[in-house]
Amino acid sequence: MHQQVGQYDLSTVVNKDTFSETVEFRQCEIEGRSLVTKQPLNPGDIILVEHPQLRYLIEPECRSSLSPHYSKRLWQQLKESIQNDEDFSPGVPAAMLGYLSLKEEERPKYDFFYYPELTEEHPTVQLIKEASNTVVSTVPEFKDIDAMDMAKFILKIYGNAHTVSFAHERTTQTHKKRKERRQRYIPKFGEPYDNSAFAEERQVQQRSMICLMTWGSKFAHSCAPNMFLQYEPSENVMVFRAVRALEQGTVLSFSYLPEDDMSLGGLVCGTTVLRQAKLRKFKFFECACTRCSDYDWSRGCEGEIYYHKGQWETRCGVQQDIPSFIGKREDHVQKITLAFAGLAHGLKPVDEDSLRMIEPYMEDLLHPEEEEEDDDDEDKEVPVPEHHWTYGSIHAVLSTYHLKLFSQFFGKGLAERFGMTQKGLNEAVIYMRFLNNRIWSCPSGSPGNPMAAFFAGWRILTIVMESVFQGTQKTVAIRSTKTETIPGNNSNNKKKKCNDDDSDSSDDDSSSEEEEELVTTTELIPMPEIWKQPVGQIIDIVQSEWIPLVTQVFHARRSPVVDDMLQRINQFIDRVEQVSAL
Ligand SMILES: C[S@@+](CC[C@H](N)C(=O)[O-])C[C@H]1O[C@@H](n2cnc3c(N)ncnc32)[C@H](O)[C@@H]1O
Incomplete structure (x- = not known):
C-alpha cells in the first residue's frame, strides 16, 4: 500500500x-x-x-467552549468512575466529556483512528471498558450513550492524541498591579531573564489540553x-x-x-524499560524504535556489559559492580532523584527538612560511604554509574540546589560565602555534558534525541543564566536632580555628577533637596575568577551544539517561544563577554 x-x-x-x-x-x-x-x-x-480535529482541557474548571458539558457535579461523578487508578485521573473523565460533546454526524470521522481491540487483555483497555459501563449506567447525562462506542473513542484518544501544555495567565487584581510594576521596571532594568520572582508573580499557570x-x-x-x-x-x-x-x-x-518536558527530560531521557512501560500502558504497543532496539545506554553500562532487550550482554568479561546497581537499588535511586527533581524545580513545595537532605543524600548516591567488610556482599552500595541517567539527574538537582534553592532559603550572602554558585556551575557543566554525550546522540553512533536533551538542559541553563546575571551586576542607588533631565544629555555623566555631589554631602545646599530623587541603577561588575572556567564550558556546549541545532530546526518557521530562548541565551553570552572585558 x-x-x-x-x-x-x-x-x-x-x-x-x-x-x-x-x-x-x-x-x-x-x-x-x-x-x-x-x-x-x-x-x-x-x-x-x-x-x-478535536481539543479539550484535561482538567476543566468551568463550562467553556472547550468543555461545554462541564459541571462540578458531573466532573466529580466521572472522576469517581475511575477512582482506583491515579494514572488515569483526570484523562478518562476528560475524554468522556469530550465524547459527550461530539455531534452524531461527526462520529464517522473517528473511524480513521487506530485503537486496540476491546477484547484485548490489556489492563488499560479493561479499565476503560469498566469505567464506560459504570458511567453509562449511573450518570444521567450518559444514559443514552453506547458504552462500548465511548470506550472505543477513549482508546482512540489514548492511542492517538497529543497532550499540549500552554501558558494560562490568571488576571487577579494583585497580579495586575504586579504586572504594572514590572512594566515600570523594564525601561530601567531591561527585561528580566527568567527572574523566577517575576515568573511567580505573573502567576502564569500551565494548563494541559488534549489535541487529536x-x-x-x-x-x-x-x-x-x-x-x-x-x-x-x-x-x-x-x-x-x-x-x-x-x-x-x-x-x-x-x-x-513529551520531549519538551522540562522536568529534566522526563522519560525521554530515561531508560528503555521506563519508556517502554509508559508506551505499553498508554499507547498499547511495544516500542521497536532504533533507540529501544539498541543497547540501553541510559543504564550506565559502558565498555564491557550492555543491557539489551532485558538481559546482559558482554563483549569481554564481566564487571560485577555495574549490574549490581541495576534492580532494586536502581529503582530506589530513580524514585529519590525524581522526587528531589520535583522539589528542586518547583513542581512540589519544598520544606526545609527535604532541602537540608538534598545535598548529603545526592552526595551519598555518588560516593557511598565505605561500609565495613560484610559477609552480605549483595547489599553493598555502589556509586551511581557515571553514565546512568540518574547520574545526570543527580547533578541537575545539585546544580539547582547550589545555584538557587540554597540562597532562596538560607540567604544569598551565605551561599556566596560557601562558594555555592561555583559549585552549582560545576554541577551544571556535568549535567549538560551528560545530556550531550548520552541523550543527544547514542554512544553506538545511532541517533539519540537532541531536542529532548536541549529542553532538559534549558531548565538548568536558565538557572545558570540567572545566577551569572545576578552575580555580575550590582544595584546602586544614586541621587538624581529633576532639573538635570535635559534631552540628549548623557545619563551616565549625569549619574556620575550626582555621585560626586554625594561624596561631598556635608556641603550640600539643603535648598536643592526638593529637586532630588533617589534612583537605582545597575552597574556591571567582573565575574569571579573561579566562575570563568565552568561558565566558559557551558557557553562552549551552548554555542557549538545547542544554538546551531535549534536555529536549524526552527529556521523555516520561527517559533516565538524558541526565539525568546535564543534571545536570552545571546544576552547571556553578551553579558559574559562584557564582564570579561572589565
Ligand atoms: C498513533 S498510532 C500510529 C498510526 C497507526 N500505525 C495507524 O495505523 O493508525 C500508534 C500505533 O502505531 C504503531 N507504532 C507506532 N510507532 C511504533 C514503534 N516505534 N514501534 C512499534 N509500533 C509502533 C503501534 O501499533 C501503535 O499502537
Whole structure:
C-alpha cells in the first residue's frame, strides 16, 4: 500500500500542498500505517501544520467552549468512575466529556483512528471498558450513550492524541498591579531573564489540553525521533518539523513521550524499560524504535556489559559492580532523584527538612560511604554509574540546589560565602555534558534525541543564566536632580555628577533637596575568577551544539517561544563577554 494523502480528508491540514508533495501513506512492517518521506528532507523542513480535529482541557474548571458539558457535579461523578487508578485521573473523565460533546454526524470521522481491540487483555483497555459501563449506567447525562462506542473513542484518544501544555495567565487584581510594576521596571532594568520572582508573580499557570490530529496521529513513535512537534497556541496549529536530514522512504516519527518536558527530560531521557512501560500502558504497543532496539545506554553500562532487550550482554568479561546497581537499588535511586527533581524545580513545595537532605543524600548516591567488610556482599552500595541517567539527574538537582534553592532559603550572602554558585556551575557543566554525550546522540553512533536533551538542559541553563546575571551586576542607588533631565544629555555623566555631589554631602545646599530623587541603577561588575572556567564550558556546549541545532530546526518557521530562548541565551553570552572585558 503506497497511497497519496490527497485521497483522504485534508481539511485540517494548513500546508496541504507541501504535505502532499512530501509524504505518502504506507503500510510499514513494524509501525503499521505510517507517513513516509517521498523526497529527501533537510533539518527544519516543515512537514505538517495541522489544526486539531478535536481539543479539550484535561482538567476543566468551568463550562467553556472547550468543555461545554462541564459541571462540578458531573466532573466529580466521572472522576469517581475511575477512582482506583491515579494514572488515569483526570484523562478518562476528560475524554468522556469530550465524547459527550461530539455531534452524531461527526462520529464517522473517528473511524480513521487506530485503537486496540476491546477484547484485548490489556489492563488499560479493561479499565476503560469498566469505567464506560459504570458511567453509562449511573450518570444521567450518559444514559443514552453506547458504552462500548465511548470506550472505543477513549482508546482512540489514548492511542492517538497529543497532550499540549500552554501558558494560562490568571488576571487577579494583585497580579495586575504586579504586572504594572514590572512594566515600570523594564525601561530601567531591561527585561528580566527568567527572574523566577517575576515568573511567580505573573502567576502564569500551565494548563494541559488534549489535541487529536487527523494526520498528526498517523506518524510513528520513536525515542530517537526524526521530527519535533510543537503546538502554537496563537494559531491553534501543531507543527511537525524535520530535526535531521532524511532520505526518501524514511518512516517519519516523533516522540509520543513529551520531549519538551522540562522536568529534566522526563522519560525521554530515561531508560528503555521506563519508556517502554509508559508506551505499553498508554499507547498499547511495544516500542521497536532504533533507540529501544539498541543497547540501553541510559543504564550506565559502558565498555564491557550492555543491557539489551532485558538481559546482559558482554563483549569481554564481566564487571560485577555495574549490574549490581541495576534492580532494586536502581529503582530506589530513580524514585529519590525524581522526587528531589520535583522539589528542586518547583513542581512540589519544598520544606526545609527535604532541602537540608538534598545535598548529603545526592552526595551519598555518588560516593557511598565505605561500609565495613560484610559477609552480605549483595547489599553493598555502589556509586551511581557515571553514565546512568540518574547520574545526570543527580547533578541537575545539585546544580539547582547550589545555584538557587540554597540562597532562596538560607540567604544569598551565605551561599556566596560557601562558594555555592561555583559549585552549582560545576554541577551544571556535568549535567549538560551528560545530556550531550548520552541523550543527544547514542554512544553506538545511532541517533539519540537532541531536542529532548536541549529542553532538559534549558531548565538548568536558565538557572545558570540567572545566577551569572545576578552575580555580575550590582544595584546602586544614586541621587538624581529633576532639573538635570535635559534631552540628549548623557545619563551616565549625569549619574556620575550626582555621585560626586554625594561624596561631598556635608556641603550640600539643603535648598536643592526638593529637586532630588533617589534612583537605582545597575552597574556591571567582573565575574569571579573561579566562575570563568565552568561558565566558559557551558557557553562552549551552548554555542557549538545547542544554538546551531535549534536555529536549524526552527529556521523555516520561527517559533516565538524558541526565539525568546535564543534571545536570552545571546544576552547571556553578551553579558559574559562584557564582564570579561572589565
Ligand atoms: C498513533 S498510532 C500510529 C498510526 C497507526 N500505525 C495507524 O495505523 O493508525 C500508534 C500505533 O502505531 C504503531 N507504532 C507506532 N510507532 C511504533 C514503534 N516505534 N514501534 C512499534 N509500533 C509502533 C503501534 O501499533 C501503535 O499502537
